[in-house]
Amino acid sequence: MFNASSAHPTRRGILAAGGALGLGAMLAACGDDDAKSGGSGKETGAAKSGPWSFKDDRGTTVKLDKVPTNIVAFTGVAAALWDYGIQAKGVFGPTTTKDGKPDVQAGDIDVSKVTVLGNQWGKLNLEKYAALSPEVLITTTYDTAGTLWSVPEESKDKVAKLAPSVAVSVYDRPLDQPLQRVWELAESLGADMKAKKVTDAKKRFEDASARLRAATKAKPQIKVMAGSASADLFYVSGSNLSADLEYFKSLGVNFVEPSEADKKATGGWFASLSWENADKYPADVIIMDDRSSATQPADITEDTWKQLPAVKAGQVIPRSAEPILSYAKCAPLLENLAEAIEKAKKVS
Structure with a gap:
């Protein structure tokens, strides 16, 4: 849930100058x-x-x-x-x-x-x-x-x-x-909150939540990392503070947690790692920030990234670090993570 491209030290970051x-x-x-x-x-x-x-x-x-x-x-x-x-x-x-x-x-x-x-x-x-x-x-x-x-x-x-x-x-x-x-x-x-499209989306979200809970119960050993990338740094998010990660964790997702020392500089949000240290926190599945402000996995050229076990195993999926807050948009996030855990092999 951080702005990777500008490496903000806090969620607020540096707000752009306004006025006209x-x-x-x-x-x-x-x-x-x-x-x-x-x-x-x-x-x-x-x-x-x-x-x-x-x-x-x-x-x-x-x-x-x-x-x-x-x-x-x-x-x-x-x-x-x-x-x-x-x-x-x-x-x-x-x-x-x-x-x-x-x-x-x-x-x-x-x-x-x-x-x-x-x-x-x-x-x-x-x-x-x-x-x-x-x-x-x-x-x-x-x-x-x-x-x-x-x-x-x-x-x-x-x-x-x-x-x-x-x-x-x-x-x-x-x-x-x-x-x-x-x-x-x-x-x-x-x-119209009684419209079929709306009620169906909410039901889909509830079903997806149940599916993710079942997936984590079946494979509690699978470690999931929430990551983001910029040209110079690899970021590992903590599971606290971010709404999506807190909810996933409540459903049993076993998150990789960066140390408090590594998160200290960002107010507890995430760890900023040089690419040389991108392998500091082992993971089986990586969910990567899909915002346009972040470097996308296909564009990461660093060898340390390519050598990560989860990357080599093809166990990397997108993460909406700023979820669109409708049930229609959040249900697929749960479904995709559930599927990734269901299919994941232990590689870390």
Whole structure:
């Protein structure tokens, strides 16, 4: 769950510089009331025609006169809402690849139908954002302070004046909890949670969870490593703090755990290893960060990588280090890991 390409020492990393010229009038027109939120309220909103409120994972309740339709969201959150039939007008975060195709974090979003406000982490164009007349900004948070994921630190106050924000926490809680919160959020925004597509996806997730539990029970000796790669470093994630790994661990996955000393420099998230030391932690199965910010296994040329037993055995699969928080997108993650463990040979 870390940004491998820039080797951030913490989950927050170094936020990109924000701000834009010519915003004074637009920001001045947005009074403080636009960003205010109450301290209590229902967790889900009313019907489409009535007022809307939602209490997020910061304990902040956003209240609006009507259910918002001018939604701006971090790409991964927008992708989750898309699966529930809720379409954001603007997105920020990795959305399209260099050839114009949807980024892995964009899921099934029709990228031609959204305004991309920043096509990488930590970028959000304020002028484009203001032009959308946003009613709410939705993203995740990866710390106890409620820091808005991918909202630039330098422009966060200006962003806050344009629209209230909703944050779903994926920090130090198992995956099923933020999944449920996004479900509740989508329902509040008018999604049909009884639609067959939606209920089938939830059932598939539950079945996949049971399958993974059975796989780990049958092969408790199989060690799984969560890895990521950059040009200079190989990263090994600890199983704490990350929602997907915490959930997998609760289902019995036997994770390789980097030492506390190795994780110390990153606040407990992961170990950063030189490629010469990439074999420090033996594993039978490696799940590798599939984000576009990370070097993908097929592009790793280091000999130490090629000599890892799991790599030589072909026991490497992708990992969505920032899962799209819908049941439709998370079920395959469980199925793929279950299949990998079912088929894995003990090689470490």
